[in-house]
């Protein structure tokens with residue numbers, strides 16, 4: 001029987017609750033598909049600061065690198081927001097991404113027919129929407145040097161090399177090949193030199209994918225188009241900070257950020273996590289929506305473990321659970337037949353498998 | 354009788370058509386309010402490239418600096434997109450902003466009850482929405498140095514000095530004092546040093562405005578919140594590139610970008626222009642919506658010329674024209690009683706005054 005080693009980072013706030021449900025569902029599907037998953041927990045974020053003094057202990061890095069994939073909850077909280085920058089949970093997260101080499105952040109934004117009304121956008125605008133945002137995750141202004149703040153003047157550097165752009169571009173085109181064969185590259189080439197290199201390089205990458213249609217859009221227009229007509233997009237590829245903004249905008253198209261999974265992949269261990277945060281305000285109350293995390297677990301099966309069938313089983317179970325009207329509190333207003341707790345939602349999805 | 358000197362830049366695409374309607378309305382209101390406006394035209398953008406070889410002729414800079422205010426149409430078009438960067442219309446625009454010292458870009462996003470349905474957002478989400486986006490316009494990554502693209506690696510610099518932040522911060526707080534007394538400052542302080550200085554400085558500025566409530570939001574969350582619940586915002590203040598993205602997002606809350614005016618103000622001549630572009634595809638057909646430009650002219654009366662009464666007359670006329678169901682083609686689907694041309698819309702608004 002196949003066995004996979006999964007590193008687990010529960011993190012802060014609702015992190016532990018939602019991860020527990022994902023593991024419940026993963027074990028069920030593993031049983032059904034004849035493989036086993038072995039989990040090992042590591043610390044990161046606020047809890048790591050509290051227990052070890054640093055947001056990203058070395059042990060976590062080594063442990064995750066040695067695993068087949070990493071399942072990640074959420075980190076951070078007000079409690080740690082006033083620490084010096086190098087000790088904050090976010091700094092730990094950025095270092096973690098860099099050390100894992102996860103240059104591609106994949107954020108599918110798929111509108112469930114069952115939850116058409118959960119978006120603030122009109123149903124006819126979003127029905128059938130299926131976007132894959134491919135965000136560059138370990139370059140750009142997040143990591144660019146020099147960077148400084150002397151209290152009177154501060155600056156950061158937005159930088160990309162051609163190789164970095166080629167690498168993320170290829171990912172986007174590969175995805176497009178399996179989808180509707182359209183890539184929209186988002187930049188600000190009318191103003192920024194770094195965007196001009198981005199645009200020129202995407203054109204070069206496109207030459208290797210003659211079947212895929214490449215278009216370019218300025219970031220301000222892309223933000224607008226995501227609200228005006230999100231269905232026009234298939235794959236969106238963009239840099240780190242533009243991707244940060246646009247993938248959150250895209251999540252609003254879907255409506256509930258409690259539904260949206262993500263994968264961060266590169267040359268080493270990939271990381272799977274919900275796109276929402278640690279929501280300390282609702283932690284421990286059993287009302288968090290575990291679906292984004294469970295769907296992230298499905299992405300893990302699909303992309304890191306090659307267990308496509310198991311992944312599909314999870315995705316289908318989620319769809320059916322939503323169709324049958326089970327909702328956590330965040331979605332109670334949208335065609336709910338029964339409002340359930342975090343743990344009950346995990347149970348129900350596991351039962352549907 | 355008071356006389357004002359207005360510099361006029363019609364620009365490219367639909368620029369000339371919409372400016373003509375704004376002038377029509379301005380003259381009507383001037384007649385009614387006992388002042389006169391003298392207009393002088395200057396070249397910029399594509400037409401300037403065609404006629405003089407450069408996107409921003411010196412004459413334009415001198416002429417606008419000598420005027421009381423500048424009314425601006427729109428510039429750019431595919432025709433000039435392949436020129437070297439220093440000769441492109443956008444480069445002319447950025448140089449123009451810098452030379453005019455217009456550090457504050459004001460973009461009101463007000464939802465008209467008459468056009469509640471024009472947005473892709475649900476009516477109940479946007480009804481009553483009234484946001485003022487205050488975008489820093491001559492700093493940040495748009496102008497930061499060093500900047501370079503050697504074909505293998507490219508970078509830009511996002512930079513702010515404390516003085517620049519104080520200056521734009523004050524503008525935002527002054528606006529808030531005349532409004533709902535709430536400022537939301539948007540940054541990415543969890544990642545960027547330049548944002549940390551931004552945030553700390555906003556806190557300092559806030560001390561001089563004890564009546565105003567200051568909050569901070571990360572840019573990714575702000576993009577999301579503008580779609581999720583735009584009514585939560587009063588004044589938003591942010592840097593150049595974040596403001597570029599967020600003000601376009603805010604415009605989608607309102608729905609039609611044919612309605613949205615802007616002012617760019619600083620220590621010298623202020624510039625008033627619609628937020629939409631030159632739309633070369635519909636130029637010359639008499640279907641462009643001139644309302645954003647006419648409303649920009651109203652902002653000019655209000656902020657640069659101190660003719661509040663005249664400004665209110667224009668804004669009220671626009672509201673009534675919309676209430677009575679007159680629509681240009683772009684808004685024909687939204688409760689139109691009569692679909693009119695660009696020039697007819699100008700006539701009708703002038704008549705209502």
Ligand SMILES: CC(C)[C@H](C(=O)O)[C@@H](O)C(=O)O
Pocket residue numbers: 090093244543544573
């Ligand atoms: C927490 C923050 C550093 C992070 C980012 O900006 O990348 C988050 O917003 C995300 O998108 O994962």
Ligand SMILES: CC(C)[C@H](C(=O)O)[C@@H](O)C(=O)O
Pocket residue numbers: 190191220443446597
């Ligand atoms: C045309 C472009 C340079 C400009 C900008 O990015 O500032 C435009 O998008 C705007 O918002 O006025």
